[in-house]
Amino acid sequence: MSNVVVLDNGGGLCKAGIGGDRDPSAVVPNCLGRPSSSKKWLVADQLQACEDLTSVSLRRPFDRGYLINPDLEKEIWDRIFRSLLRVDPTASSLLLVEPLFNLPSIQRSTDELVFEDFGFRSLYVADSPSLVHLYEASHRPDGLISRAQCSLVVDCGFSFTHAAPVLQNFTINYAVKRLDLGGKALTNYLKELVSYRSINVMDETFLIDDVKEKLCFVSLNVPRDLQIARRPGKDNLFRCTYVLPDGVEHMKGYVKDLDEAQRYLTLPDEAWFPSQGMKDGCAEVPEKPEDRKRIDLTKNEFNLTNERFLVPEMIFRPADLGMNQAGLAECIVRAVNSCHPHLHPVLYESIILTGGSTLFPRFAQRLEKELRPLVPDDYHVQITTQEECMERGFTSCI
Incomplete structure (x- = not known):
């Protein structure tokens, strides 16, 4: 068995497993929850096993995509490592996926968790876009992404959406554009619509x-x-x-x-x-x-x-709801325009979708329809989707 633990620590879900495995061993909510019928806080997989999640109270270690409560995260990680993966951190190394532009203070808190609280032997920190690019390039060795070593990763996550150009497995940080919309905002909007029109949820x-x-x-x-x-x-x-x-x-x-x-x-x-x-x-x-x-x-x-x-x-028209944000298509165009002009045609032809919000039916077709009028006529627009994109960040770590 490999002694490398892989952890994709998302704001909504934690995907964890052992290096070398094809799929994560655990995909659990990254939160604690207390059902209305109980006084006990349930952790990670305990929430999934609970039958009655009506009016459950939630405590999340992440807010707006960044770690704000290390003590809460420690409790969740402890459940994952010791009960679900059954590994000994002191005899293992950790590959951790963290959000883009993570603050130094948060990085120090994460280091304390990894080395002082759990005692891992070593730590490698990576961001999601570079790992997604690596997976796609290795998965299709004859494809354009593998040959050009360049792609544009659109990551629609729990808290926000990123359009991130990647070159030779490194994210071009100065060209990354962020949209402050993610799965959490969509869920909250649906709550409001249903509560206003039908029943309070x-x-x-x-x-x-x-x-x-x-x-x-x-x-x-x-x-x-x-x-x-x-x-x-x-x-x-x-x-x-x-x-x-x-x-x-x-x-x-x-x-x-x-x-x-x-x-x-x-x-x-x-x-x-x-x-x-x-x-x-x-x-x-x-x-x-x-x-x-x-x-x-x-x-x-x-x-x-x-x-x-x-x-x-x-995601495509945030201004219709009064948000001072560009739509996803415009966000992608701005990210591409921030790169060298020689990369523009390759980036438009190698767009990769990842994240749970890209799983909506017809998402890729709508994005291509929105992009086409904004892209020069002599450029091709090619969007790659995968059914396993929720777990792709984990798979690419192996």
Whole structure:
């Protein structure tokens, strides 16, 4: 067995394993949680094993993407190393993935954790973009990324999104651009939408995370989809129902009808939609207020319509929500323009997506559609995606 421990210490999830393994041995929440029915704080995998996570209180060692509570992180790492990996830190080395632009004070706190509290023999610290580039180059040795040793890594993480150019396995720090949006902000926005329109779920972090991962998708034609979402009944291809846990028959929430939730896939990627007030070439009859479906608060469920694509839309149009931030496509263009002009065509042709928020259906297609008008016509835009991108940072460490 290898004596190298690999730890991708993200703000939302910790991915940990042993050097040489293909997949991480543990993927656990990087937090402590206390369910409303318990007085005990649960750590990492204990949260995953808990049946009732209704209104769970959370304590996270990370805030805005950086470590702020080393004592809390120590408790989580101790659970991972001793209970899940079953390794002896004093006989092992650690490969640690840390966020870009980590502050020196945080680096010193991390060093104290690694050497003084756990007693690791040695430590190697790396950032996510360089490891993702290394993995992609080694995974496809005949590809452009391997031959040019250059790529642009788009990392949509828990707290923020980075567009990071990488050259010869080193991140070009001066060209990295950051978008202050990540999976946490998307979950919070979905909480607000559901709470305002249906039922109060502001305390249901894990539940809304599940809703986001199962039901949200990226729209390729937002004006068209907004009109479709206003249709009543079965004409609304986006309407679906999510059932909340009742604490008796089922302890986890679930999608009521999976086929209903997938109906949006029948829409063409790019289709002309009739102007407002028109439906299939005919005048659309406006919906009467008395015909609108009222919310039945006695039922343990809620409906989603345009929330399903408005939440991921934040990444591409943060200004629509009043945020003074550029969209992801503009963020990528600014990162490329910060590099030497000779690298521009190669960077646009070797974009790599990583992070949980890139797993939304049609994310890559929408990003390419947004990038194309901003990129010179003689440049190719090529976006690489992988299903295992949540674990890619871990895999590339091996």
